[in-house]
Amino acid sequence: MSTWLKLHQQINAQINDWVSSLDDVGFDVGRTHISLFNAVWMLIVVIGVLVFGRVASRIGRRAVRGLKGLDGTQRALGEKLMTVTVWSAAVLVGIDALGINLTTLTVFSGAFGLAVGFGLQKTFGNLIAGVILLMDRSIKPGDVIAVNDTKGSTFGEVSRIGVRAVSVTTRDNREILIPNEILMTTQVENWSYSSRMVGITIPVNVAYGSDLDLAEKLLLKAALTVPRVLKDPEPSILLNAFGPSAIELLIYISIDDPENGVGNVRSDVLKAAWHALKDSGVSIPLPQSDVTLRDSDGLRVLAEALRGRENPQ
Template sequence: MDISDVIEYLRMVARSVGAEISSPFFYLQFGLILTAAGIALAANAALQARINTDSLADRWPPPLRRLAHLLVESFSTIVFAVLVIAARIAMYHSTWPSRSYMLVVAAKLALAWLMIRLVTSVIRNAFLVKLISVSAWVIAALSVINQLDPAVDALDSISIVLGGLRLTPLVVIKLGLLLIAALWLTNVASNFAENRINQSTDLTPSIQVLLVKMIRMGLLILAVAVALSAVGINLSALAVFSGAVGVGIGIGLQKIVANFISGIILLADKSVKPGDLVTIGESSGRISAMKTRYISVAAGDGREFLIPNEDLVTQKVTNWTYTDKNTLVKVNFGTNYESDPRRVCRLAAEIAGSAARAIKSRTPNCILTEFAETGMRFSLTFWIADPDGMDNVKSDVMLSLWEAFKREGIRVPYPVRELRIRGGALPVDTTVEVSN
């Protein structure tokens, strides 16, 4: 189709539209359509005022409940289609030849919209529903007015040739729609596979995440390949873009590729896995999710640290639950020199052993570590079964130590300062001890 054919086609359409508008039946049909639309909107408003959509069909099975909600939401379109079809039947029998072409078009478009809404009701993504609904309705509208084939020819007449690849607006539209459909099906299939894998008790969390990622990536590559082949694009024709993609990876996508590869390595070597308690730099918390680019570490105070996978491969990582969840808790404290160190150690070990979360099979240990200027320094160690809440356990033991020291008369050292005041009300060179 060249430019002269397009111009001639537009002239023909203009003459047809002009002839239709000049007919008095055009305005009659237009009025009937407006009247049907007004009645449909009024009926829909009356229905919405009488029905509580939130509690509609609560006891029905889910498919029937969704159908009931869909029918209520589309009630105005249903009423409009019924009225227009009734008006078309009336005009068909009262005029000859039939003067109801616009009514036929309006009825078909309304019915097409109802069918599209019914089909897309199974899709949960709102954006995808709107995109599919509008695209399908435009195609249906062009088909109803017998303009689908000319529109397809016009979209296919404009092309750009890149190497052995011919791109037209029609190819781009088809490819976009097929990719959307293929990616949606891929997402549904991968979610189903993920649910089945996560329910398996024979697989470790890291293997589960690795399998899910491999399935998602494989299905994504398959969906893209199928969509390209469906529109007639030979995959070998895309070889011209491989060099550009390689340059793009080399210039700006190093970190993305490095994080992706690092994520695969982490899942394969099982050094970290969902549920582990880790410390990375100044960030500590439990791994809540492992993504393609990063891991999510929940700090326990509402914050979540998103740490790139590459950092876990290249930096020092403390995994508190790598091979064993048992965790050693260390409490440092001091007493003055008037206390009996052996008695202090026995008392501290008894308090640590009586802690609620202390492992009873491992005896706590308390040692004297230093004779400092202000007093003796001790180190108390004991084991707990899980590192979660380690600071709370440590605080409870220190509070119990304080109460025991007060009860047994053991004093905690504190610094002593000397003030030498020269002159004033006190005698010269008088020494005053001030204790904090």
């Protein structure tokens, strides 16, 4: 026992000698002594805070993922809050380890506030917007959304809600990052907010004189041949209007997988409708218009000239 005590005392003495040697290498700034030991200790603390923050936040996120009874949105919100809590605790522990008095930081609070207000306002705005999106569940991972902003239109599935932006995967496997703040201030179409069932309206015109009952049966049968069209609720046909050159019909269908796209299922229904109508004799008309010519001297002269050309002397 005495041997271990002597070894412990020797190690402590050696460490104290090293600390004293490193502390002697430095300079004084006012009442503050800056030494090589301070620099080494600060480096160790910073590395320790980074390692602890990464490891602890990863363990915390795994623990949140393992909780049962949470849906995707609640799990994402829990992971985000766990990450913020772990890093906040790590920074506070690091400040305490460095011996920095938190009351001295009040001197810099005004300057820090200005820096946040001017330089980091977008970052903090996106962070708060992301937390709000997860809390009110208006947009959550797995939702299919359409966003229209000044830079164009984006349609795709929400794959992840991050600290700064929402990741949206489009139909062509492009991943677009939309800042959280834009989703808070821009009108967003959420195709799967309360239900994944989406209704699609497809216009089809048939010629005047067509058998409307037959056309309706053919269009319904054609829509049901498309695999993605739901049988319940069944497709329906609506008479929209008597147009200037055709009878305007609407095919109303429903799908439950909007993440797979809308344009492709609309194209499949139109192709099936084309083949069904073509084989039955119901025609899809070309645009037509009636032209009425008023009687005038110029028109009579033109008519006489045309007759003379048709019946040359």
